[in-house]
Amino acid sequence: xxxxxxxxxxxxxxxxxxxxxxxxxxxxxxxxxxxxxxxxxxxxxxxxxxxxxxxxxxxxxxxxxxxxxxxxxxxxxxxxxxxxxxxxxxxxxxxxxxxxxxxxxxxxxxxxxxxxxxxxxxxxxxxxxxxxxxxxxxxxxxxxxxxxxxxxxxxxxxxxxxxxxxxxxxxxxxxxxxxxxxxxxxxxxxxxxxxxxxxxxxxxxxxxxxxxxxxxxxxxxxxxxxxxxxxxxxxxxxxxxxxxxxxxxxxxxxxxxxxxxxxxxxxxxxxxxxxxxxxxxxxxxxxxxxxxxxxxxxxxxxxxxxxxxxxxxxxxxxxxxxxxxxxxxxxxxxxxxxxxxxxxxxxxxxxxxxxxxxxxxxxxxxxxxxxxxxxxxxxxxxxxxxxxxxxxxxxxxxxxxxxxxxxxxxxxxxxxxxxxxxxxxxxxxxxxxxxxxxxxxxxxxxxxxxxxxxxxxxxxxxxxxxxxxxxxxxxxxxxxxxxxxxxxxxxxxxxxxxxxxxxxxxxxxxxxxxxxxxxxxxxxxxxxxxxxxxxxxxxxxxxxxxxxxxxxxxxxxxxxxxxxxxxxxxxxxxxxxxxxxxxxxxxxxxxxxxxxxxxxxxxxxxxxxxxxxxxxxxxxxxxxxxxxxxxxxxxxxxxxxxxxxxxxxxxxxxxxxxxxxxxxxxxxxxxxxxxxxxxxxxxxxxxxxxxxxxxxxxxxxxxxxxxxxxxxxxxxxxxxxxxxxxxxxxxxxxxxxxxxxxxx
DNA sequence: GACATATCTAAAGCC
DNA sequence: TAGATATGTC
Numbered sequence: 071x072x073x074x075x076x077x078x079x080x081x082x083x084x085x086x087x088x089x090x091x092x093x094x095x096x097x098x099x100x101x102x103x104x105x106x107x108x109x110x111x112x113x114x115x116x117x118x119x120x121x122x123x124x125x126x127x128x129x130x131x132x133x134x135x136x137x138x139x140x141x142x143x144x145x146x147x148x149x150x151x152x153x154x155x156x157x158x159x160x161x162x163x164x165x166x167x168x169x170x171x172x173x174x175x176x177x178x179x180x181x182x183x184x185x186x187x188x189x190x191x192x193x194x195x196x197x198x199x200x201x202x203x204x205x206x207x208x209x210x211x212x213x214x215x216x217x218x219x220x221x222x223x224x225x226x227x228x229x230x231x232x233x234x235x236x237x238x239x240x241x242x243x244x245x246x247x248x249x250x251x252x253x254x255x256x257x258x259x260x261x262x263x264x265x266x267x268x269x270x271x272x273x274x275x276x277x278x279x280x281x282x283x284x285x286x287x288x289x290x291x292x293x294x295x296x297x298x299x300x301x302x303x304x305x306x307x308x309x310x311x312x313x314x315x316x317x318x319x320x321x322x323x324x325x326x327x328x329x330x331x332x333x334x335x336x337x338x339x340x341x342x343x344x345x346x347x348x349x350x351x352x353x354x355x356x357x358x359x360x361x362x363x364x365x366x367x368x369x370x371x372x373x374x375x376x377x378x379x380x381x382x383x384x385x386x387x388x389x390x391x392x393x394x395x396x397x398x399x400x401x402x403x404x405x406x407x408x409x410x411x412x413x414x415x416x417x418x419x420x421x422x423x424x425x426x427x428x429x430x431x432x433x434x435x436x437x438x439x440x441x442x443x444x445x446x447x448x449x450x451x452x453x454x455x456x457x458x459x460x461x462x463x464x465x466x467x468x469x470x471x472x473x474x475x476x477x478x479x480x481x482x483x484x485x486x487x488x489x490x491x492x493x494x495x496x497x498x499x500x501x502x503x504x505x506x507x508x509x510x511x512x513x514x515x516x517x518x519x520x521x522x523x524x525x526x527x528x529x530x531x532x533x534x535x536x537x538x539x540x541x542x543x544x545x546x547x548x549x550x551x552x553x554x555x556x557x558x559x560x561x562x563x564x565x566x567x568x569x570x571x572x573x574x575x576x577x578x579x580x581x582x583x584x585x586x587x588x589x590x591x592x593x594x595x596x597x598x599x600x601x602x603x604x605x606x607x608x609x610x611x612x613x614x615x616x617x618x619x620x621x622x623x624x625x626x627x628x629x630x631x632x633x634x635x636x637x638x639x640x641x642x643x644x645x646x647x648x649x650x651x652x653x654x655x656x657x658x659x660x661x662x663x664x665x666x667x668x669x670x671x672x673x674x675x676x677x678x679x680x681x682x683x684x685x686x687x688x689x690x691x692x693x694x695x696x697x698x699x700x701x702x703x704x705x706x707x708x709x710x711x712x713x714x715x716x717x718x719x720x721x722x723x724x725x726x727x728x729x730x731x732x733x734x735x736x737x738x739x740x741x742x743x744x745x746x747x748x749x750x751x752x753x754x755x756x757x758x759x760x761x762x763x764x765x766x767x768x769x770x771x772x773x774x775x776x777x778x779x780x781x782x783x784x785x786x787x788x789x790x791x792x793x794x795x796x797x798x799x800x801x802x803x804x805x806x807x808x809x810x811x812x813x814x
Numbered sequence: 815g816a817c818a819t820a821t822c823t824a825a826a827g828c829c
Numbered sequence: 830t831a832g833a834t835a836t837g838t839c
Contacts, residue, residue, distance in 0.1 A: 452827085
């Protein structure tokens with residue numbers, strides 16, 4: 071009678087039709103998790119007469135939220151009033167509506183990690199702190215950890231005791247919080263933390279949301295942290311209709327603060343919880359599932375469950391021990407060609423190479439490039455983290471809010487316009503005494519008079535550009551503001567002047583960004599609105615995924631196992647199965663570290679639908695040094711029955727490489743010298759003397775030779791830069807800084 | 815202030 | 830090795 075549910079298996083059906091009370095859905099890899107969740111929502115609306123308005127579904131990524139929204143819409147049609155959101159966007163919405171009680175203006179801005187870093191950097195500079203001991207990344211991770219545990223700066227100071235190190239961090243944490251408050255800004259952690267605070271402080275607000283969201287669903291529950299757990303707990307307490315979906319075996323983000331106890335102890339936290347296990351896998355062959363199980367079952371901290379499949383056993387997993395990292399890449403490339411020859415239905419995009427660290431992509435890129443095989447690398451760097459995008463966003467943010475000193479600092483000398491540290495300091499000093507924003511302060515005579523002609527002109531033009539746009543912004547489209555900034559800031563011109571491949575791609579990215587603006591403008595138009603600069607900035611605050619994996623592109627996919635979570639490919643390669651790489655050397659001395667690596671291995675293996683290949687290399691170049699390697703323990707953990715290949719790992723492996731993973735700490739004259747620095751020093755002493763080439767010695771077209779890079783051709787001379795293209799790099803790369811060059 | 819050179823360091827990345 | 834950042838030089 072309910073035909074849209076007829077495609078579900080028994081467990082899926084049970085999960086989708088259990089609506090009242092706490093429910094834990096343990097959804098194994100490839101078990102039809104998203105389908106079950108969307109059908110559950112459809113069932114609520116269509117068969118239980120639950121208003122979409124009462125439903126809250128929370129995910130971690132925009133992509134997941136978008137996919138869920140689309141699939142639910144397909145099933146039930148209009149879902150107006152339903153919240154399908156990421157944790158952060160959900161909290162942002164709540165805080166915009168009801169956050170005034172916390173003392174923030176409701177137009178607060180959201181600072182991303184780049185902003186956070188620049189604030190901490192400035193705080194360190196003001197205090198003249200050692201930038202090694204108090205690296206921004208370290209300070210921020212302490213701050214973030216504290217916030218996730220709801221530890222205030224004062225509590226942090228008390229808890230960490232009197233150690234000077236932590237006293238300083240306390241001071242920074244405290245100053246950081248004050249600055250954010252002063253700037254009317256929140257960071258990502260604050261979005262969750264402040265929502266929890268709001269609920270704790272104002273019962274009325276909490277009640278409002280408890281009454282509204284009578285049915286709550288949480289995706290990827292194994293990835294929640296303490297604060298997110300608390301948020302859900304508070305919202306769900308009144309009615310207990312909390313359904314969480316996840317897989318403890320796929321918890322691979324503990325290093326990012328995820329607390330696996332949330333899923334392991336759900337039944338304790340939510341009394342009377344029902345548990346449904348989705349254990350039938352619809353993705354992979356029998357051998358792949360069995361092999362993956364033989365690995366993951368070694369973990370001690372996990373819920374008891376076992377994936378199974380009706381599919382055939384399929385081919386065994388193939389293992390190849392390559393001679394070197396070069397040979398490893400060659401093997402993979404040849405294998406892909408061979409498989410495509412044998413099976414005409416296979417396309418390049420059916421193959422994925424899933425590695426542990428991003429640097430591993432390099433060998434594959436070189437090899438694929440040489441063989442003319444198409445590939446796409448999904449790197450860790452997100453579109454909106456790219457420098458040029460971030461720069462332009464800061465320009466726009468500054469126009470939108472001229473008081474935003476954080477953004478101003480970022481772009482005041484970007485592109486280089488002759489406004490250096492000295493000038494910036496003098497502006498900051500005046501801004502502080504007059505309590506003005508830097509933009510206001512920079513045109514005052516007391517600043518201008520102290521500047522050189524060049525600097526004062528640059529400062530004047532910069533201020534005029536921002537101020538005029540700030541006045542005109544409401545009469546202009548966002549795209550026009552953007553174009554004006556691109557041109558009048560001189561940003562594009564600066565990129566064009568230095569004609570390198572990198573800059574070309576920067577310009578491409580800036581164009582891509584414009585199409586993002588135009589897209590948003592169109593969306594707004596369709597909704598009968600006009601896109602304002604403010605709403606555009608707002609919509610970007612929590613968005614990051616413009617360059618996600620594009621399955622339609624005819625290319626082999628290269629990415630980390632982390633980013634492959636949730637995806638699937640007919641053929642998967644897992645290279646670098648070596649101790650130190652996978653499992654990572656940073657994790658091998660802790661059992662919980664190894665367990666997380668093992669889960670990652672499980673995630674990688676279960677991405678494969680038909681074929682799975684694992685490889686390792688006897689020698690690998692790492693950090694500029696070639697070393698012998700030891701095979702990963704995970705290879706040994708796979709039951710022999712499911713695997714073939716030239717495995718040599720049963721032989722005793724002489725642990726030649728062990729030394730490099732347990733670096734010796736050496737102290738000389740009280741200063742620490744890292745082992746890598748020591749090696750570098752030795753190598754440098756042994757290096758041949760440099761032959762320096764003056765710019766006047768060559769002209770474009772000349773053949774030159776570099777000690778390390780080999781032969782190349784001079785492309786151009788500009789300023790003091792000699793740009794040489796080296797044969798070995800092909801057309802793709804150019805190099806600068808060519809001091810040790812010999813003319814041929 | 816801008817560019818050149820030296821030095822250091824190296825995991826994964828959601829919002 | 831290669832990128833990011835600190836330091837040095839013009």
